Amino acid sequence: MTLRFDNRVAIVTGAGGGLGRAYALDLARRGAKVVVNDLGGARDGSGSSLSAAQGVVDEITAMGGEAMANGASVTDAAAVEKMVAFVKERWGRVDILINNAGILRDRTFVKMSHDDFRQVLDVHLMGSVICTKAVWEIMREQTFGRILMTTSSTGLYGNFGQANYGAAKLGLVGLMKTLALEGAKYNVKVNTIAPLAATRMTEDLMPAELLAKMGPETVVPAAVFLVSDDAPTNAVINAGGGGFERAYVTLTQGIHVAPEDMTAETVAARFAEISDRTGEIVPDTGSAQGAVALGGGNRG
Structure with a gap:
């Protein structure tokens, strides 16, 4: 069975490169209309440019797909709401949201400023909240929605020097768990992916020989399944380098x-x-x- 997304409209944040670009291209190949959202900033969140998002749109249109570029910051609620309203007006619906946008400000906790912590939380956690809130009522009304959060092994298991990132990423799992319950009767399914991939965000965090095996394309299959018509809900999938695992929050008998x-x-x-x-x-x-x-x- 081939997974198709004909007549589906997807918004992918942070889609100007890396994982987001790979998600957007694959969804477009499978028939989806895609909003390529990317602020176009540096890895730490500074700066902005629409060129990266437009480049991905050009790739999609060159293959015969339909896409639009958007440069809204996921932390700007008014800009995100404007983006969603425009998409709804142009294409009539919003079926899929992949919350992929993120920044890094890695430091040991003793050297981490409040601003370093707050900015990472704002982009990863509050950015996902803002984007999800903007599409939530649309998805409820059309009784269809697929939302994908992005966690990480740091959020699930911890990693030295990433207290801000880990806090934000595990917060997204908690967000997913409640929204999966609230969206159930409206056929709005909410899942989370924990990608392990060679991207701009991870290029100096893993050895080169490992990065060579961890292209964004190795994560795409799990992400695409988790936003498909037959997706589960309330699932956390780890993906990368050919491996796919499911992560759980368990409870002992005690x-x-x-x-x-x-x-x-x-x-x-x-x-x-x-x-x-x-x-x-x-x-x-x-x-x-x-x-x-x-x-x-x-x-x-």
Whole structure:
């Protein structure tokens, strides 16, 4: 079965190069009309230019596809809303949003300024919030929507010198989990990709021999599936270099103790039991996790 996107309209942020460009080109090849959004700034978020986005549009039109360039910053709510309104007016709908735009300001936490932290959160987390909010009601009304967030191994597992980036990236997983629940009855599915790819963002973070195997095209298959008609919802997929894995936030069976044993000393003495991953589960919601805590797993 070939995945097609005929008559679908997709917005891809940060699509002037790297992963975003690869997503936009593949969606266009498969029939989608694509909005190539890119501020055109440097890796740290400074500057702007529409040339990168227009270059990708030119590639799409050269292959017979339909696309438009947009230079709105994902942190500018008014500009994003204007972009979405124009797309809706021109093409009648918005089916897919890939939140891919991002910046890096890597430093150890001791050297990281508040501004370094805030700017990364604003682009990755709030930028995704702003773009998602702008399309959310449209997708609900048309009872179809596919939204893809972008996390990273840093958000899921941590990485030295990226406290700001990791906080933003795990925040996006939390955003996905709630929106997947809220969008379910409207056929709005929300997923997250954790890409490992050789791009401008990662060119000095990995060895050259590894980067050679990690082109953006190795991530595209997972991203395209996660915004397709038959996509799941509430899934986190790691992708890159030919590997595809699913990441979960799990819960151990833990312990459940009587009131008189609810002490720090009990937690300390039984921490190995609390940490035992035998029979761990993946709660569907935060409420489900609360029910486990109140109802008990392993009885103490």
